Amino acid sequence: MRLVITKDYDEMTEWSARYIKKRIIDFKPGPNHYFVLGLPTGSTPLGIYKKLVKFVKTKELSFKYVITFNMDEYVGLPRDHPESYHSYMWNNFFKHIDIEPNNVHILDGNATDLVHECNEFERAIKESGGIELFVGGIGPDGHIAFNEPGSSLVSRTRVKTLAQDTIIANARFFDNDITKVPTSALTVGVGTVMDAREVLILISGTSKAYALHMAIEEGVNHMWTVSAFQNHSRFLCVCDEDATMELKVKTVRYFKGLMSVHSQLINGNDHSSLLHTEN
Numbered sequence: 388m389r390l391v392i393t394k395d396y397d398e399m400t401e402w403s404a405r406y407i408k409k410r411i412i413d414f415k416p417g418p419n420h421y422f423v424l425g426l427p428t429g430s431t432p433l434g435i436y437k438k439l440v441k442f443v444k445t446k447e448l449s450f451k452y453v454i455t456f457n458m459d460e461y462v463g464l465p466r467d468h469p470e471s472y473h474s475y476m477w478n479n480f481f482k483h484i485d486i487e488p489n490n491v492h493i494l495d496g497n498a499t500d501l502v503h504e505c506n507e508f509e510r511a512i513k514e515s516g517g518i519e520l521f522v523g524g525i526g527p528d529g530h531i532a533f534n535e536p537g538s539s540l541v542s543r544t545r546v547k548t549l550a551q552d553t554i555i556a557n558a559r560f561f562d563n564d565i566t567k568v569p570t571s572a573l574t575v576g577v578g579t580v581m582d583a584r585e586v587l588i589l590i591s592g593t594s595k596a597y598a599l600h601m602a603i604e605e606g607v608n609h610m611w612t613v614s615a616f617q618n619h620s621r622f623l624c625v626c627d628e629d630a631t632m633e634l635k636v637k638t639v640r641y642f643k644g645l646m647s648v649h650s651q652l653i654n655g656n657d658h659s660s661l662l663h664t665e666n
């Protein structure tokens with residue numbers, strides 16, 4: 388695992404957006420060589436999307452040969468509802484970049500056969516060649532996508548009932564009214580994310596501090612599904628200072644001491660040898 392500790396939210400999103408840009412550019416995507424990117428929603432990645440849009444506008448980056456798969460979507464929320472993950476992704480990102488709409492994959496939470504929808508999603512990921520980089524956030528209870536506490540760590544894309552904590556956390560997007568929050572969702576499984584060649588997790592703020600501690604300082608545990616990535620050979624976690632509040636001082640010092648190595652991941656020439664190093 389690599390843990391990159393940045394000063395604040397803005398620095399965290401700057402670092403992560405530059406990392407994603409570099410990964411895509413160094414991959415040299417083309418018509419027969421698409422970069423496959425897994426993407427999250429939530430408030431945490433918003434700053435990254437803004438920065439990636441800026442890179443596209445300044446022609447530093449193109450999504451022409453990028454295929455995306457989103458992590459999750461609510462069940463039963465109309466696609467054009469302002470809080471659907473379809474609306475979120477198109478409004479905050481896709482409509483501002485040069486991606487081919489056919490290359491965007493978001494689960495359909497209104498499909499008549501939800502199980503079929505989930506199986507097809509897994510099939511499409513496989514058909515694309517597998518995900519090169521899966522970017523994700525976490526809930527305060529350490530859930531990844533909608534893999535709530537107790538989810539199988541080898542789970543695949545499926546329907547999940549949301550935990551009460553998640554419904555309460557997400558009520559802020561639904562007029563703070565928990566009765567308006569959908570109670571189930573389609574989500575990639577922990578196993579789906581584990582299959583990605585690299586996983587990048589963003590963690591910001593004190594409300595996620597305990598989850599970060601459980602993710603990296605305690606053992607792999609299905610009650611904190613993000614901890615599964617301890618078993619991933621290329622797990623990169625980018626956080627801000629606030630999120631480190633529950634970490635041991637020696638953990639923080641150790642990873643801060645590696646900052647000059649980590650900064651090579653986003654700077655300079657093609658550091659693909661470093662990028663492809665297992666950690």
Ligand code: GLP
Binds near residue numbers: 427432523526527
């Ligand atoms: C939801 C999403 C997760 C996301 C989490 C945290 O539960 N399903 O994928 O990581 O929210 O969101 P935020 O970044 O707003 O804290």
